[in-house]
Amino acid sequence: GQQLNQSPQSMFIQEGEDVSMNCTSSSIFNTWLWYKQDPGEGPVLLIALYKAGELTSNGRLTAQFGITRKDSFLNISASIPSDVGIYFCAGQGSGTYKYIFGTGTRLKVLA
């Protein structure tokens, strides 16, 4: 099935560093969602984006809906150990209820 490409696949960073990850698609989306999944748990919704160019923050997290509507970005500032986990993007196209999920970015924070 169709999946979004997330980059990077995984990353090790030092505590306190900023993190950037992105999600790209060949299709245009009307909605982008960003989730975080901890081991053994379900994905938790972090940020929802509904308009091209939209920039939305949730604490240390900031996400942007790309102008082309084919990509989205998530930034985490001043990372802390509990930011460890897998981050998924999900996109929803026009006239559909389905969300297509990205392949995930695995984040590991070194204290």
Next chain:
Amino acid sequence: NAGVMQNPRHLVRRRGQEARLRCSPMKGHSHVYWYRQLPEEGLKFMVYLQKENIIDESGMPKERFSAEFPKEGPSILRIQQVVRGDSAAYFCASSPGTSFEQFFGPGTRLTVL
């Protein structure tokens, strides 16, 4: 306000047995989605249901798998005659409508021996 609830959290079945996974959506949510996740992979859509209706089951295998969302009670994902390849985490998500965010439950981890 309780979130999406799934049970059991862990389920072990032998090959050939049946697996029943239950999902209670968030209060006020009438749309339920089931996803499957293999280790180290993303979530794959299986089926979308509204109360008493299957809207889209295009992601669900044609054989052995079925889903329902009755008027009363939780949504059920049923896997008959399980095989080892059915071992995975199954997540349920709910939303108040199709143009809204989906909220996920904690998942059921199915292991087929």
